Amino acid sequence: MGFSSAMILNWLHFWDVALALMGLFIFSCLLQRFTNKNGPMLWPVLGIAPSIFLNAHTIYDWVTMALIKAGGTFHYKGVWFGGSHGIITLDPSNIEYMLKTRFSNFPKGKYYRERFHDLLGDGIFNADNELWKEQRRLATSEMHSGRFVEYSFFSMQELVHKKLLKLMEKVVVSGCSIDLHEVLLRFTFDNICSVALGADSGCLELDLPQSPFVKAFEEATELTMFRFMVPPFVWKPMKLFGIGFEKRLKEATKIVHYFAENTVKDRRGELKRLGSLKDRFDLLSRLMDSEKQHFSDKFLSDFCISFILAGRDTSSVGLAWFFWLVQKHPEVENKILKEINEILGQRQCTEKESPDGDTVFTVEELKKMVYLQAVLS
Template structure:
């Protein structure tokens, strides 16, 4: 008698209770086998893969990933829900990172998984492109970002935004001794600042988010919503979000509407600039990225190309610097000795100007690019803040061909290979026993006069290899300008009881913002 015949003959004797016992027996057996074959990695449950663990640890996901990586020796495998197709590895091994982002760069592109999720918002822009399309845009971005004209334009717009808008807003919300005002969400303010700044640099248009009344700007709100809803596609299985997109339902409908607002704004900007160029014959009075690309006589870029290119730059420029500054101000508040050293350096740089006694304390101090470059300790503190709280905590690649990583991990075509930048900072083997401490001195030479250069594969906060961030210098200049200007004028006091918890997105926002009180500094105390 065959097994099928036996089951058919005994089917009427099989109860629901028997099936339940059989199911749980299989489930427990699968769990035991998983533990025996994957002793060091996180539990991969039958059918559900790693999903139950992620749901259980969602409020401390990055900390959990760090612990799991440390236990696994630096790399572990994961698997998603059955039939979902999600599988791959997460690593913190710098040798593995270098292998993926430089040695075998072509085998680890962004990949289809990443690109199709961002395609509606970014189209074929540089941060959503691979292969030849990416190479051309990278060449173009490098050429423009490093041009003296755009560098000067970036500094000028940044200086004007800081002194004409940011400081006015902070002055209006500052709290003198004895006064009582509600806390100011510094994260919201800095996101507004970087959004206005990058829009001015990329499109030549100031959206006007950073005013004293903190207005609700349609384009800015739509851009933020489009970004957050796009990131939701990384959390939701494709068999859920794709039908919703096709039927224009739920969050996919909201995403479509937000993207339409963003694209309409960008399209109108491009179209208006085309008209301006046609009427005037040149855009010599404009130094923004869009105008420079449009006036390039060697290329005739389409309106869609210009839109996608600029929207990609806005996405990259809005979140990264602002989020980095939020964590920096929080860490500075927690470490007053670091704040004192940064202030001392700023004071010494101002004294070089040989101003009349007392005038060096004047509130109208505007730092030059050369003075910002000389703020070595401040840059060390910002670098240390970025090490502990990288703006982009995780990088994702997609394996094109079967491969073996330097640590022996085997990868198959279609696997997703991720390296966790957040966790890399907390690995003792990479940064020493004090790896979890905020210690800017680790970035200073022994003489304190220069900065230590770390391997980009160990310190990958600006990505690494051919995709190393082209705006790294711009980001440091922006962060140092804001940090030095604010620290010189105000003591930033974080609201009592506030817990700085990372929000579960691909950008390391603070989940509950950063409520602060700004107290004007006293000149006498500063001099001492």
């Protein structure tokens, strides 16, 4: 079968266009690499997306090295027409400028809010302007109250002695290994649920059970981040038709909201039955028992979900790094132990211990641990 001259010309034109586009692609890559020597590679059309997927298995190490190489700050762009572009920074002066000096110049905006709305609703982490100010005012006033501080302290103390130390003793006796980061995640989750909702998530029991709420919360936060990695013309149709990761996200957020909404509903019923929540000091109860204003159940649910998100990963990751660094610097560990032993040496023999014989530190003793506080900072 022969080829007509028209077919041959079309074929040649196709390869001319293909080679021209390939040349343009290579030229754009080289140009971007020369003009952006410090930041991660921004590919033509696809932006930073290929770099993220190529390094997905070591994403935290990759981001850390990229920030170090760029001097702490770099620009990024996402897929064309995806609306994703901005700056990633860990420079303290930049962070202070955004969060303090010119905070009003950096609202979250529609791009951020619509991606987190299914999980966080109008909670403080997803609020702007007056709504954010109101929630911050409420959180600050309640968290700084003497009753809440005292409740938080004793909740933490009880969680450490009745759950965390018992779990560690079991690990030592059995001689098995354990993922410390996972234990600390469970520890901080139990603590924040107690402080925020006055509820026990139950994920730090001795057998380390898998809590549906905890699992759903983790999955919902991870899947929500995918919305920042793909353009809206991809994830929005997926959400509409309930396919892919959007289907899993919908199922996870449903479990999270069901738990939070039921907790609010039960507490509301308790308030109506008793007429007051004066014997409860968790954040949800204090907001609900406020005589000054009435908050809707949705507002309280969104507020508490954001509070859980704020108090879980931050504390657990900080503690994991703390123990890793202490293990790497035995001289620091020795100074911490020396300070603790000196404080214990100042105790009177009549001072009490816990029923299980564990050493229980008072607030005054903890304030004396200046070196430990410096290390934690």
